[in-house]
Amino acid sequence: xxxxxxxxxxxxxxxxxxxxxxxxxxxxxxxxxxxxxxxxxxxxxxxxxxxxxxxxxxxxxxxxxxxxxxxxxxxxxxxxxxxxxxxx
Numbered sequence: 001x002x003x004x005x006x007x008x009x010x011x012x013x014x015x016x017x018x019x020x021x022x023x024x025x026x027x028x029x030x031x032x033x034x035x036x037x038x039x040x041x042x043x044x045x046x047x048x049x050x051x052x053x054x055x056x057x058x059x060x061x062x063x064x065x066x067x068x069x070x071x072x073x074x075x076x077x078x079x080x081x082x083x084x085x086x087x088x
Contacts, residue, residue, distance in 0.1 A: 002052035002065055009045025009072055012079065013038045021083045030085065037078035044072040 016038040024031050051065045 002048050002055060002069060005069060006045045006048030006052060009041055009048060009076060013042035013045060016079050034082040037075045037082060041075040041079055044075060048072060
């Protein structure tokens with residue numbers, strides 16, 4: 001579960017950098033906030049990938065991994081919101 005969410009977070013972040021929304025440059029601070037959210041998403045995704053291997057070795061770290069997994073949702077939602085705002 002952790003590995004797949006971490007991989008999808010990293011893939012979404014890379015996809016957000018490769019193909020940003022078309023109307024993102026029409027607003028002043030939206031590109032900065034968009035790329036900051038993408039960077040945080042990629043970093044949390046990489047952290048989830050690392051935690052998936054750490055939890056496999058030591059199951060006592062499940063609480064930390066669940067906290068990071070839930071914290072990854074915030075930047076993911078921000079990237080989605082910025083995509084919607086950038087295309088309108």
